[in-house]
Amino acid sequence: MTVSVHELIYAVLAILLSGLMAFLLTPLVRVLAFRLKAIDIPKDDRRMHKKPTPRLGGLAIFLAFTVTVLLFCNIDVKIIGMLCGGVLIALIGALDDIYRLSPMVKLIGQIVASFVPVLCGITIDHINLFGRYYHFGIFAIPITVIWIVALTNAINLVDGLDGLACGISTISAISIMVFAILEVDLSIATIVAILVGACLGFLPYNRHPASIFMGDTGALFLGYTLSVISILGVFKVNAFVSFVTPFLIFGLPLLDTATAMLRRVLHGVSPFHADRGHFHHKLIDLGFNQKQAVTILYSISAIFGISAVLFTAERFIAAILIIVITFVIGYLNYRNLVGGKQIREQMGLRLKTVELDGAKNDDKQVKNEGEEK
Numbered sequence: 001m002t003v004s005v006h007e008l009i010y011a012v013l014a015i016l017l018s019g020l021m022a023f024l025l026t027p028l029v030r031v032l033a034f035r036l037k038a039i040d041i042p043k044d045d046r047r048m049h050k051k052p053t054p055r056l057g058g059l060a061i062f063l064a065f066t067v068t069v070l071l072f073c074n075i076d077v078k079i080i081g082m083l084c085g086g087v088l089i090a091l092i093g094a095l096d097d098i099y100r101l102s103p104m105v106k107l108i109g110q111i112v113a114s115f116v117p118v119l120c121g122i123t124i125d126h127i128n129l130f131g132r133y134y135h136f137g138i139f140a141i142p143i144t145v146i147w148i149v150a151l152t153n154a155i156n157l158v159d160g161l162d163g164l165a166c167g168i169s170t171i172s173a174i175s176i177m178v179f180a181i182l183e184v185d186l187s188i189a190t191i192v193a194i195l196v197g198a199c200l201g202f203l204p205y206n207r208h209p210a211s212i213f214m215g216d217t218g219a220l221f222l223g224y225t226l227s228v229i230s231i232l233g234v235f236k237v238n239a240f241v242s243f244v245t246p247f248l249i250f251g252l253p254l255l256d257t258a259t260a261m262l263r264r265v266l267h268g269v270s271p272f273h274a275d276r277g278h279f280h281h282k283l284i285d286l287g288f289n290q291k292q293a294v295t296i297l298y299s300i301s302a303i304f305g306i307s308a309v310l311f312t313a314e315r316f317i318a319a320i321l322i323i324v325i326t327f328v329i330g331y332l333n334y335r336n337l338v339g340g341k342q343i344r345e346q347m348g349l350r351l352k353t354v355e356l357d358g359a360k361n362d363d364k365q366v367k368n369e370g371e372e373k
Contacts, residue, residue, distance in 0.1 A: 007186055010072065010190070011186070011189065011190045011193050013072070014068055014071075014072040014073075014190055014193060014194050014197070015193045015194065015196060015197035016197065017064075017068050017071070017072070017197070018064045018065055018067075018068040018194045018195075018197035018198040018201065019064075019197035019198065019200050019201035020201060021060075021063065021064035021067065021068065021198070021201065022060045022061055022063075022064035022197070022198045022199075022200075022201030022202045023201035023202070023204065024201075025059075025060035025063055025064060026057060026060040026201070026202055026205045026212060027205075028060075029056055029057055029059045029060045029212070030054050030057070030205070030211065030212045032056065032059075033054035033055055033056040033057070033097075033212065034054055036056070036098050037098070038054060038055045038056040038094075038097045038098045038215065039052045039053065039054055039055065040052065040053050040054070040055050040213055040215070053210060053211070053212065053213055054211075054212050054213065055097040055212075055213045055214075055215030055216075055217070056094060056097045056098070056212075056213075056215050056217050057202060057205065057206060057212040057213055057214040057215060057217070057218055058090070058093060058202075058214035058215055058216070058217035058218015058219065058220075058221050058222070059090070059094060059217050059218075060198075060201070060202055061166075061198045061199060061201075061202050061214060061218050061221065061222065062086065062090040062217065062218070062221050064197070064198040064201060064202075065086075065194055065195055065198040065225070066083055066086065066087070068194045068197070068198070069083065069191060069194055070083075072190060072194065073187065073190060073191055073194075074187060077120050077121060078117070078120050078121055078122050078232065079191075080120060081116055081117040081118075081119065081120025081121070081122055082117050082120075082122065082225070082228045082229070082232075084116050084120075085113045085114065085116035085117045085224065085228065086221060086224060086225055088109070088112065088113040088116060089109070089110065089113040089152065089220050089221055089224040090217055090220070090221045092106060092109035092110065092113065092216075092220060093215065093216035093217035093218070093219070093220040093221060094215075094216075094217045096215075096216040096217075096220075097215040097216055097217050103272040104272075106216070106220075107149070107272075110148075110149050110152050110153070110220070110224075111145060111149060113148075113224060114144070114145045114148035114149055114152075114224070115145065117148070117228050117231075118141055118144050118145060122144070122228060122231050122232060123140045123141060123143075123144045123231070124136065124140060124143050124144045124147060124231055124235050125140040126140075127235075127243045128243065144231065147227055147231070148224060148227040148228065148231075150227075150254070150257070151223050151224075151226060151227035151230075151250055151253070151254070152220055152223035152224045152227060153223065153257060154223060154250065154253035154254050154256070154257040155168070155169060155219050155220075155222050155223030155226065155253050156216060156219040156220055156223055157253065157256060157257050157260060157278065158252070158253045158256055158257075158278065158279075158280070158297075159213075159214070159218075159219040160278055160280045160281065161208070161280045161284075161290050161293060161294050161297075162206060162207055162208035162209065162210035162290055162294070163203055163206045163207035163208060163210065163294055164280060164294050164297060165214065165218075165219050165222065166199050166202060166203050166206050166214055166218065166222070167199075167203065167207075167294065167298050167301075168252060168253060168297065168298065168301045169195075169199055169222040169223075169226060170196055170199040170200060170203070171298065171301045171302050171305055172226055172249050172250055172253075172301065172305065173192050173195045173196045173199065173226060173229075174192075174196055174305065175249045175304075175305035175306075175308050175309060176188070176192045176226070176229060176230060176233060176234060176249060177189050177192040177193055177196065178305075178309050178312075179233065179234060179245060179249075179308065179309065179312050180192060180233050182309070182312050182313065183233075183312075185233055188229065188232055188233035189233075191229060191232075192229055192233070195222075195225060195226070195229070199222070202214065202218070207294075208290045208291050208294065223253075226250070230246045230249070230250075234246050234249070244308075244311050245308045245311055245312060248304050248305070248307050248308035248311060248319075248323075249304065249305055249308045250304075251301075251304035251307075252279075252297065252300050252301045252304055256278055256279050260275070260277065260278060263275070263277055279297060280293050280294075280297060283296060283297070300326065300330070303322060303323070303326050304323070306322065307319040307320075307322050307323050310322070
């Protein structure tokens with residue numbers, strides 16, 4: 001089975017429509033955010049922006065994606081479940097952008113939203129490890145809910161720099177799209193392509209310096225939608241890659257979330273307690289500006305995506321080597337940057353000491369000259 005030219009043109013039109021809709025809707029959503037007072041005011045050092053910026057931008061992504069899917073995709077029970085859950089998760093995000101909901105209320109809302117696609121038959125019911133099938137049985141539902149909620153929060157947690165979460169979501173979606181094309185699953189490829197278009201249409205407003213943030217409306221919606229699509233298009237493939245590929249595609253946000261949760265627990269605070277220890281914060285602390293930090297994290301996310309595609313093509317050794325080399329290079333650069341930072345700080349302290357000593361000597365000289373006169 002191959003993709004026809006007609007089907008390819010159809011998919012391209014879907015991407016263009018969702019991208020144009022998101023691009024045209026974002027200025028309107030920005031005005032709405034100001035009227036609803038959905039404004040992110042930088043009150044602490046976790047926030048990288050310096051001036052009040054409207055949230056709620058994810059509403060443009062949500063509307064562009066939902067409308068385009070309804071127009072271009074074959075709607076069945078599972079697609080309806082995905083869209084209905086998306087409506088609920090976008091509503092939760094919008095309420096949080098406007099009223100600032102508590103973490104527990106958001107978590108409960110996410111769990112409820114994750115049950116919507118599950119009730120429509122979207123579940124992770126088995127995995128294939130080295131040719132052996134493991135069926136989850138009654139545990140399929142909780143495992144699916146955990147996956148959806150985990151990825152939803154993972155995308156939300158990396159949303160700390162201008163364009164970061166939107167760009168990482170785009171890269172992850174492209175990886176799933178390539179996977180679906182290789183598996184000749186045009187329906188999933190089209191849905192993911194529509195999501196890519198919606199993200200790209202919003203990104204010009206969201207890149208540094210951002211004129212609008214996508215807020216929890218966008219971050220939660222993207223995380224939720226990507227998690228559901230991954231179940232429909234990746235976990236369902238009867239191969240070993242169906243287990244490894246999703247974790248590679250979303251490697252960066254999942255790793256950032258896991259380390260954040262572990263770090264907070266080890267420090268004796270709630271896993272949901274916000275802090276300034278995410279990967280993007282570390283890069284800023286090492287001296288990178290926002291654009292540089294975002295580019296680095298984009299690159300890492302893309303490397304994970306390339307590795308996922310290689311796994312799909314059963315190029316396992318190549319995929320593993322790419323990941324190992326990336327981590328080694330990253331670790332060596334980190335050590336080099338940390339060492340350089342320490343040297344700079346030590347030099348700065350020495351220069352400050354020399355300046356203070358020089359100032360004291362000048363004062364003594366002036367005093368002695370005064371006494372001589």
